[in-house]
Amino acid sequence: MSDRPVSEAGVVGPGPLVPLDEAYVAHAEVLREVAVCAWDAVPLARGAGRGPGHDLEAALRLADLAARLVECAVVVALEGGASWADVAVLAGVGEDEARGRWAGPVRDWVGAGRRRPPGRVDSVTVAGDVDAWYRGVEPGVEGVVTAGLVSAGPSGEAAREEADRGRAEAAALWRTSPGGSLESGVAWASGLRTQAEHLERLAVLEPPLADEHVAQARELRELAALVEPMPGPF
Template identity: 35%
Template sequence: MDEVTQPAEGERPPALGPTDEAMLARAQILREIGDAVLRDIAQLYPSDDHGSVLRDALFVKGLAEQLVERAVVVERERGASWADIGEAAGSSKQAANERWNTKMGAWVAMGRQRTGLGRGPADPADHAQDLDEWYADLVGEGPHAISTLLPSLHDQAARAEAGACRTEVQQLTQRAEELRKETEAAYNAAMEAVGTDASEEKNAVWAAKHFARAEVYERLATLEEPIAAEHRRSAAAQRRLAQDILRGRTPEEITK
């Protein structure tokens, strides 16, 4: 079997702003729910086909659960806090975070776009037009009903800014991984230098790596607002480690 080659980032159709990408994903799920409901209303179920009615109902339920997850992503992209989401869901801030934080993290990991969702055309413009046509055929009006909900679809500057943000996030994520490896190497060097004249110098290098990682996470917090709190916690942890090193704590004390 021939290997499938993924297109380079510059060859992909430009994504929309993250909020519009989330809205487009939400619209797709709503379409699938609508299609499933309309199909099931007039579905003929043979009397000996036991379980098929329930299976169809569970399928719609699964789509509805996906819709809720998409709605949470949209709300977070629109600036809603976990407290806002918890209130809307009739739960606490903590319960909302525990319930949907993993889904939010997965969305951010995909670059805050529909890549990997496996639904609809890859080009956001084509996807929006496809949904526009579906909606117009369904209700007989609103030729651009979906497209008008996506401001960045018609704003090239906004799309370029979103693309630049995604590119910087990718670079920072790669840098964070490089620094993780460099930090491990600096830790090993500090361990080997314990009790020698080189110990202070090696510890300074080790601390500098943690400070550098903190700066990466702080920048990511400004670029990935939906998970900014997680990035800030990571940055704070890196700074604490660096400060412990500079206070003279030994590698064994810091890592135990």
Template identity: 35%
Template sequence: MRSDKHPTEPMPPMPLAPLDEAYLAHAQTCRDIASRVLGFLPVQHRASDPEHGREAERALAVLELAEQLVTEAVVIERERKASWSALGDAAGISKQSAHERWSAHIGQWTRIQRRRRASPALADPAAHAQDLDDWYTGLVPGEPRAVSGGLISLRDPGARQAADELRTEALQLYVRLDQLKKEEDRAFEASFATPAADSDAGHRRTAWAGVHFAKAEAYDRLAVAEAPLAAEHRRAAAAQRSIARDILAGRPAGPKGSGGQ
């Protein structure tokens, strides 16, 4: 008898908690760098090699990976709630310079839901960690769990579930902010569509301010759901509340408000 039911798609592996995902990505880059550097040896004399630039090209590839390693280290630090001041001190630059240098990378990390990019074969974090463990053991015998041993959520399904729920909440909050932006546009236009003396003008301004208060609440929740951007989200929430208070007080709030999304 023929069945009309489609085979059930296997569930994708649940990612680790964001900090462990960041550590796993960092460990992979360490491996990539080590593999390239070890490829420089043994020394091969190439005085007669007509193709110039090969050695420099290989070294520059390592430098590019080293920059990636630094960026991944910054992601780890932000997941550990390090301040931009602390990161600036570590790099020998100012807090503002550290923010300018790496904040876009933190934004990108949150946009991919704070999880590493991996090939389909290594999508399962347990398989990825085991692969790195095996590689490291080949270099340093006696360290069978050099990577997996430090990934706390790998052995804690509850922590992975809780982290994934925060990822889902963050996505929902961004959808909510998109909806509120449309409501803000409509409320702004309604507030200026009729003379200020209109009997309903006060109600319209209250509704307009209410949208900004709702946006502030969404940013407050994002500050909890996305720890690496907590300070930015809190600033956005404060800006939205300031705009709302200006609207209620009859002060100019700028073109359709400002601050955050």
């Protein structure tokens, strides 16, 4: 068992949550920013410091937050088991367009270890802060974020440990870049096949990019078949 402490909210303390929970918390964090920004923009009284450009600045800020919110929602959908085809249908666009819009943020998410960026306030604290903020808006409503986290459930600790192992394995695979040179077709083909194997494993470890990893692995295997010398007649 981990020695991570348990918070009052019932979530195992500092350290990354399971990827879906991390995505939910990131989404909730931006939702709170949207709500606060919109709330602050509503009063029309010309108070101190509210110049003629205040409303435009607030609207632009909301537009930026809305774009971030959609990116977070796409990550939540993919972490929750949706496919890019599902995302495209929900967005009312073609799959290629959906990928064109949001594949970058999804890759950034996976590249960060399928968690909110390290170095910021940890997700457990953020979830608790959003709980407290929402409770201030709707008194009596408890755990609006933390109560829905897998990491807070009975199997949460085991799920987090499994996620930690998956992150570590994925990081190790990304650090490994098999060699092989053009001078040796056999060695190069072997390196390509090893990379393909790594990508196929990453497809399991990083579901949001699974189809991308599988497609790249297929291309590497096809290339390996081309560069490997054909066996001689003797």
